[in-house]
Amino acid sequence: MANKEVGSKRSVGWMGLQRGHHAHPLEWIVEKGIFAVSLSAIVMIFLIFLFVAREALPIFFGQLNSAKVQKVMSVAEMEKLGPAELQAYLGLTPEQYASMDTETKRLLMEVKLEEFKESSQDKDATLNTTSWRNMILPHQWSGYSKPEYIWQPVSEIQKYNIIPLLIGSLKATLVALLFAVPLALGAAIYVSQLANARAREWLKPTIELLAGIPSVVLGFFALIVMASVLQSVFGYQSRLNAFVAGIALGLAIIPVVFSIAEDALTSVPRSYTQAALALGSSKWQAAWKIVLPAAIPGVFAAVVLGFGRAIGETMVVLMASGNASIVSWNIFDSTRTMTATIAAEMAEAVVGGHHYRILFMLGALLFVVTFVSNLVGDLVIHRLKHKLEGKR
Amino acid sequence: MSDIITTPKISLLAPVPPPATVAAAAAAAPTEKPLIETEKLSLYYGQAKALKEISIKIQEKLVTAFIGPSGCGKSTLLRCFNRMNDLIDGVRIEGAIRIAGHDINSREVDVIELRKRVGMVFQRSNPFPKSIFENIAYALRLQGIKSRSEMEGTVESSLRGAALWDEVKDRLHASALGLSGGQQQRLCIARAIAIRPEIILMDEPASALDPIATAKVEELILDLKKDFSIVIVTHNMQQAARISDYTAFFYIGELIEYDRTARIFTNPAQKQTEDYVTGRFG
Numbered sequence: 001m002a003n004k005e006v007g008s009k010r011s012v013g014w015m016g017l018q019r020g021h022h023a024h025p026l027e028w029i030v031e032k033g034i035f036a037v038s039l040s041a042i043v044m045i046f047l048i049f050l051f052v053a054r055e056a057l058p059i060f061f062g063q064l065n066s067a068k069v070q071k072v073m074s075v076a077e078m079e080k081l082g083p084a085e086l087q088a089y090l091g092l093t094p095e096q097y098a099s100m101d102t103e104t105k106r107l108l109m110e111v112k113l114e115e116f117k118e119s120s121q122d123k124d125a126t127l128n129t130t131s132w133r134n135m136i137l138p139h140q141w142s143g144y145s146k147p148e149y150i151w152q153p154v155s156e157i158q159k160y161n162i163i164p165l166l167i168g169s170l171k172a173t174l175v176a177l178l179f180a181v182p183l184a185l186g187a188a189i190y191v192s193q194l195a196n197a198r199a200r201e202w203l204k205p206t207i208e209l210l211a212g213i214p215s216v217v218l219g220f221f222a223l224i225v226m227a228s229v230l231q232s233v234f235g236y237q238s239r240l241n242a243f244v245a246g247i248a249l250g251l252a253i254i255p256v257v258f259s260i261a262e263d264a265l266t267s268v269p270r271s272y273t274q275a276a277l278a279l280g281s282s283k284w285q286a287a288w289k290i291v292l293p294a295a296i297p298g299v300f301a302a303v304v305l306g307f308g309r310a311i312g313e314t315m316v317v318l319m320a321s322g323n324a325s326i327v328s329w330n331i332f333d334s335t336r337t338m339t340a341t342i343a344a345e346m347a348e349a350v351v352g353g354h355h356y357r358i359l360f361m362l363g364a365l366l367f368v369v370t371f372v373s374n375l376v377g378d379l380v381i382h383r384l385k386h387k388l389e390g391k392r
Numbered sequence: 393m394s395d396i397i398t399t400p401k402i403s404l405l406a407p408v409p410p411p412a413t414v415a416a417a418a419a420a421a422p423t424e425k426p427l428i429e430t431e432k433l434s435l436y437y438g439q440a441k442a443l444k445e446i447s448i449k450i451q452e453k454l455v456t457a458f459i460g461p462s463g464c465g466k467s468t469l470l471r472c473f474n475r476m477n478d479l480i481d482g483v484r485i486e487g488a489i490r491i492a493g494h495d496i497n498s499r500e501v502d503v504i505e506l507r508k509r510v511g512m513v514f515q516r517s518n519p520f521p522k523s524i525f526e527n528i529a530y531a532l533r534l535q536g537i538k539s540r541s542e543m544e545g546t547v548e549s550s551l552r553g554a555a556l557w558d559e560v561k562d563r564l565h566a567s568a569l570g571l572s573g574g575q576q577q578r579l580c581i582a583r584a585i586a587i588r589p590e591i592i593l594m595d596e597p598a599s600a601l602d603p604i605a606t607a608k609v610e611e612l613i614l615d616l617k618k619d620f621s622i623v624i625v626t627h628n629m630q631q632a633a634r635i636s637d638y639t640a641f642f643y644i645g646e647l648i649e650y651d652r653t654a655r656i657f658t659n660p661a662q663k664q665t666e667d668y669v670t671g672r673f674g
Contacts, residue, residue, distance in 0.1 A: 197481055271518035275580070278474060279531045279587065280508035289530065294521050388521045390567025 049367055055360035064130045066158060066354040075109045124157045130354045135162050151325040151336070153345060153355045160358050162365075164325040168242065168335035172317050175246020175331055176253060176310040181303055183250075184257035188299075191258075192265040193273070193287035204262065211255035219319030222248035227320065236332035240322035243331045248316045257306040264298020265291055297384040304377030308370045314339040338362045425493075427452040427591065427621050428473060433487035435468060435477070442468050444645040445487065450638070455613060455622045457636035457653065459629060461668070464642040466625045470593050473623065474510040475503050491591070508535070511589035515596040517576035519568035519583070524551075524560050527568050527579060528586045535587050546586055554582035555612050574605025581612060585620065592616065594624040598631065610635050629669055633657050641665045 023031070058064045073089075081089065087097040090108050100108075124142050127134065138147035141159065152159040191203050227244045236243070268291045276286035292299070314337075322334025323344065342359050349356040426449035435443040443465045450456050458466035468477065475496065477483045489496050496506055519527050528547045537543055547564070551557040556578045560571070568579055577597060584592055594613070598606040613622060613635050626632050632639050633653060640650040641664075649656060649665040660666045667673050 269518070271514065271516060272520055274476065274479070274514065275518040275520065275583075276530075277479070278476060278507055278512035278514075279583065280504050280534050282504055285534065290520055388567070388569075390521075390570035 049364070052360055052363045052367060056357055056364045059130060059354075059357050059361045062131055064354055064357060065128045066130045066160075067126050067128045073109075075106055075113065078106065078109055127157070129158055129160050130358065135160055135358075138163075149327045151341070153358070154348070158355065160354070162338075162358075162362065164327045165336055165338045165341050165362065167327055167329070168321070168325065169311055169337040169339070171242040171329065171331060171335055172245045172249055172321060172337055173307060173310040175242055176249035177303070177307060179247055179250035180254045180257055180306060180310075184254045184302070184306070185261055185299065187254075188258050188261035188265055188302075189287050189292065192262050193291055194283055207258050208255050210251060211259075213252075215252055215313060215315040216319070218248055218252055219316040222316060222320035234332070238322055238324075238332070238334045240320055240334055241332050242321060242335040245317045245321035245335070245337075246331065248320050249310050249313055252313055252316055253306040253309045256309050257302045260302035260305060261295075261299045264295040264302065267298070268294045294388065297381040297388070300384065301377060301381055304373055307373055312339060312366060312370060314343050318343050338366055426450055427492060428623070429490045430469075430472075431488045431490070433469070433472065433485070433489060435465075435472065435486075436484045437480070438482045442645055443472075446647045448640060448647055448650055450621070450623060452621045453617065453619075454637040455617055455624060455635050456638045456640065457632035458623065458625045458640050458642060459627075459632050459668070460642035460648075461673070462627075463644070465645040466640075466642045467595050469642070470595055470623060470625050473591065473593055474507050474512055476512065478503065508587055509589050510591045510593060511584035511587065513577070513580050513584050513592065513594045513597045515599055517573060517580050517600070519571070519576050519579050521567065521569055523565045524568045524571070524579060525564040528583050531583050531586045550582040550586035551579075553585050553616070554578045555608060555615075556582055572605070574601050574608060577601060577605070577609060578612065581609070581616075585616065589620065591621045591623065594622060596625050596627060599627060606631070629657075629671075641668060643668070 053060075078086065083097070086105065087094065090097075090105065090112070092100075127139075129135075138149050138161070139159075140147040141150065141157070149161040149163040150159040151161055151164050187203070187207055191200050191207075195203060222244055223240070226248060227239050230244055230247070231239050234243070265287075272290050272294060273286050276290045277283070281289070317337045318340040321337060321340060323336045323340055324334035325336040325341075326333055328335075342362055345355065346359055349359055428448075428450040430446055430448050432445045432447055433443055434441060434445055446465075446469060458470065460466050471477045472485070472489055473491070473496075477485070485497060491506075491510065494501065520530060522530070525547055528550055529543055532543050532546055537546070548557060548561075551560060556575060559575060560579075563570075568576065571579060577600075581592075581597070597613075598609045601609065610631060613624065616622060624632075624636065636653045638650065639653040639656040641648045641656065641660075641662075643664055649660055649662045651661070656665060657669055660669065
């Protein structure tokens with residue numbers, strides 16, 4: 001009774017101990033709500049992949065045929081075909097087919113025949129350019145002296161070889177990583193191990209501020225300023241190229257790599273540094289030989305994330321890379337990445353057409369590349385951690 | 393490199409008085425040439441005065457224990473001897489610390505060389521996340537030792553010196569973090585003695601260990617006394633009584649009493665010391 005008067009809900013003595021714990025209803029709702037939100041993130045990723053992959057599915061299974069000229073038949077043969085076959089032959093939707101009278105269909109048959117006569121000079125007209133063979137292997141196109149990898153989705157014969165784009169993406173990403181990782185890592189070591197408290201206080205937020213620059217602004221800067229400056233320094237031919245794009249891309253990923261690597265280095269116990277210093281290491285020796293190896297899983301994670309960010313970045317490369325789909329490992333050649341290709345061409349691709357599906361296939365490919373790199377990264381990090389902790 | 397470095401190691405120091413002579417000297421600050429000497433040493437953390445005009449003379453090839461309640465400044469004083477306090481922002485020192493006659497806070501002293509000569513063992517064992525061998529090899533490489541055979545020999549002798557060799561000789565290349573707490577601490581001692589310092593500072597080296605591991609470490613300290621001068625901070629008064637030759641009692645930043653251990657524990661001059669060692673406070 002006395003308790004009641006104080007307003008406490010606790011019952012006297014041990015009574016009520018077995019009542020069981022019930023969360024406050026509001027707490028319960030909030031908890032479940034947060035769980036639902038985190039679950040929805042996973043579901044979203046899954047749905048996005050599903051959507052992208054679904055659009056690209058006919059490509060993966062080779063069900064698409066982009067050949068300009070397939071089997072042709074004379075107008076007279078029209079009578080022999082069933083309605084479904086005829087519809088497929090003329091490439092019509094069921095609604096279109098239904099709305100046409102026989103005369104129109106006959107006309108279409110003639111158009112098809114004429115198309116064939118016009119284009120039959122080109123030996124490539126019968127080629128299915130969306131088959132895996134033609135997307136990956138070089139082909140000697142008519143008018144070319146040797147087999148080549150060509151991405152040329154808007155031409156008489158649409159050429160969809162993805163190799164130039166893959167090389168373009170890898171080239172820009174590689175330049176970005178080569179530029180950004182040493183810088184970001186050096187900055188992380190300096191800020192976490194060598195700088196005094198005051199320098200650290202303004203350095204860390206300043207570097208991380210780079211992440212706040214919109215990529216379109218960075219791309220614009222690369223396009224207008226960096227391209228000219230770098231060209232006058234290195235004196236290469238094409239002003240916009242993988243090098244410029246890679247450097248700009250590097251600027252975009254520096255804060256990401258820096259931030260994660262700095263966290264990893266800072267979380268290495270101070271006692272390691274103290275032990276090293278007490279043995280007579282310089283601060284630099286302690287940072288390089290003791291702290292960095294101890295933080296290597298985190299540093300590796302930073303690099304993997306930087307890679308994912310760089311290969312997926314679109315705006316910077318779209319603006320600064322020159323967008324020429326050339327197969328060349330020279331970083332001073334203009335280049336075209338997968339992301340920039342999707343961004344630039346999606347608007348003009350016919351929904352449901354081959355071009356459209358190939359672009360989605362590129363999207364799915366990007367998704368797979370980043371997913372696999374993250375997966376492999378995680379496995380490596382796991383192993384490195386085990387090794388450090390002395391487990392097998 | 394500073395001048396304290398260039399002189400040959402042993403000649404730095406006065407000849408060691410035999411233990412009997414030391415024991416015979418009853419006074420608190422006996423011989424005229426101490427190894428470590430502080431003169432009116434005060435240390436401030438920002439505004440707070442953590443050490444108050446401490447003057448102490450520590451002898452060579454002996455074990456000197458610092459005792460006192462938490463926060464009395466004994467660890468701070470210990471870290472002055474290899475300038476580990478430099479790492480803490482806002483630390484200011486007044487007065488002088490001389491090791492073998494050299495003012496270690498003077499500008500000419502190379503702190504890295506100093507730390508190679510004044511080794512340290514920490515309260516929490518802190519082996520590097522590397523193999524047992526690499527833990528010691530790292531210290532040796534800092535000394536400029538490159539030859540593999542020399543390195544292997546020194547690793548073995550250091551591990552033997554730290555009474556750890558027999559336990560780890562079959563897994564030298566396994567991670568040091570797989571060792572038990574006591575083994576890790578002895579590895580840290582092995583690492584500290586591998587570079588042959590003249591002084592070893594120990595900051596409560598056994599406080600995180602169980603009684604058996606503690607006994608091993610204490611045995612080791614008594615053994616190391618032959619080759620090194622040891623200054624040890626401890627909370628454990630029995631430990632101080634067991635292993636030290638001299639004991640200094642600190643209270644709130646002041647050196648209350650410094651004398652031979654036997655005297656501190658049986659017949660201290662100060663009332664405060666007596667109260668502390670008999671367990672009346674602290």
